[in-house]
Amino acid sequence: MTPKVTSDFWVGAYRRRLGMLNIPVFITARGDATAGAILIKLNTLDGNAELFQRSFDLDGARIWVTLAQGSDRDIDEMVRKQRQFDPDIWVIEVEDRAGRHLLGDEGLSS
Numbered sequence: 374m375t376p377k378v379t380s381d382f383w384v385g386a387y388r389r390r391l392g393m394l395n396i397p398v399f400i401t402a403r404g405d406a407t408a409g410a411i412l413i414k415l416n417t418l419d420g421n422a423e424l425f426q427r428s429f430d431l432d433g434a435r436i437w438v439t440l441a442q443g444s445d446r447d448i449d450e451m452v453r454k455q456r457q458f459d460p461d462i463w464v465i466e467v468e469d470r471a472g473r474h475l476l477g478d479e480g481l482s483s
Contacts, residue, residue, distance in 0.1 A: 380409040402462065404463035418468055
């Protein structure tokens with residue numbers, strides 16, 4: 374069984390991994406350090422964005438799923454509503470014209 378990684382630790386590792394590739398990343402909402410859910414907003418800097426959330430597949434493995442795609446404004450509104458519902462949620466914004474988010478990379482997918 375894979376040891377449980379805290380949200381704070383995972384976010385720090387994610388920021389470092391993106392930083393190694395010079396991909397800008399910002400924490401726009403800091404959630405619960407231990408077990409806060411994490412939303413990743415990918416802003417492609419063309420007025421569009423995509424929103425990801427950690428989930429589980431049928432085997433119980435952690436995966437990243439796309440919650441929504443649309444205008445940057447619409448995704449921001451969706452995030453705002455999620456934060457009203459769950460104030461312990463982390464919101465991380467990644468800015469990359471090429472659409473790189475690295476969520477499928479080894480070590481980040483879980």
